[in-house]
Amino acid sequence: MVTPKKDKRTTAEWLFLLLFYPAVLMFYVIYKYPHWVLPEGADLKTFHLVGKSPGFWYSTLYTLIVCGIALWVLIANKNRYQRSKKKNPLSKYQRAKFTSILFVQLIGFYFVPYILPALNQDGGFFNDPGKLGAKSAHVYVYPAFQSWGVGIYLFIVIPVAVWFFGKRYCSWFCSCGNLSETIGVLPWGSKWVRLHTPRGKTAQKLEVMQIYVLCFSVIFGLLLFFDGIALFSSKNLISVVQSTQDLIIDFFFGAIVGIGAYPILGTRIWCRYGCPLAQGMKLFGKFSKSRFAVQPNQNCKGLGLCTQACPMGIDVASYAHIEKKPIEVKFGLSETPCIGCGGCIDVCPVDALQFVPIKGNQLAIISSEAESQSFTDLEST
């Protein structure tokens, strides 16, 4: 088994880290708590640049990074998970995934929420109102209790998607996941995933934290819902819970740890330990028996590269071999927090892993030769 080498960070990486943390912290303080840094009564437009709010610039930068990397992966057409210098072309699965990331981020998470409304606002495009913009918060689940649209999306559309595609929403669609997937294929990012993703039993046990965040979000959502129809709760209680959510979950866990921990704990800390939507998907997955899994085959040589490539800290190799003797134990959403990113499959030099659709309790195994066909098959099941 290949053991990960100790990380030797380069000077450029240290420089990046030294600038990165204060920048993330400063941006989020300004974004979430502008009055901490502004004098009493000051206009929020102080933070605007060329008439556009910090929220707009944050999303522009975020979208540029995600779409820029996705485009680079598609144009370069190289398997970014492979460890060898000579790389195979991008698999059809990864091509479809990065195409989805590119368009969903550009249209769904940028053009629709930030460009379209600004084109119709009073005073023109470069005249944002004096607020700092809202961050898409659907992953916190509680907005489903405030809006029918978000409710239908979270409680109907996503469970149906989980039934068909497992948690691939997290690696193909979600805005937070789009950043993790794209950073995760850059040289530094893949090193952070390989060397710093928490693995082992304790790291897995700690994933229980996500259940508490989900409970908090649902209770908060119910408080908001009942407050809306004036049945229960006081404004004070709501605002205390809102502040707790804003400070501890959104600001500290989602932003500072969620993004700031990339270089220290890999790219999916928020997705494994925080995101309530992920826990919801896991629960839906148990109920609906999500219909996709990862299946090892007899080719496995026990190299362990798949475990190192998994951003969700899953010990993929333990499903593929015991003391280098291949075993064939499939795993999916019921057993693991797998998000279907395909990294373990693409990193394996001997094609020992593949996605398989689950039909009822039966597995329909797709041969590795038919890998290019497998994605189409999966989509049509």
Ligand code: SF4
């Ligand atoms: S776990 Fe949550 S935040 Fe992460 S990609 Fe999935 S839905 Fe998005």
Ligand code: SF4
């Ligand atoms: S599945 Fe591939 S990468 Fe994983 S242990 Fe087996 S040979 Fe190594």
Ligand code: SF4
């Ligand atoms: S097990 Fe494989 S497909 Fe699932 S999250 Fe890990 S690397 Fe991605």
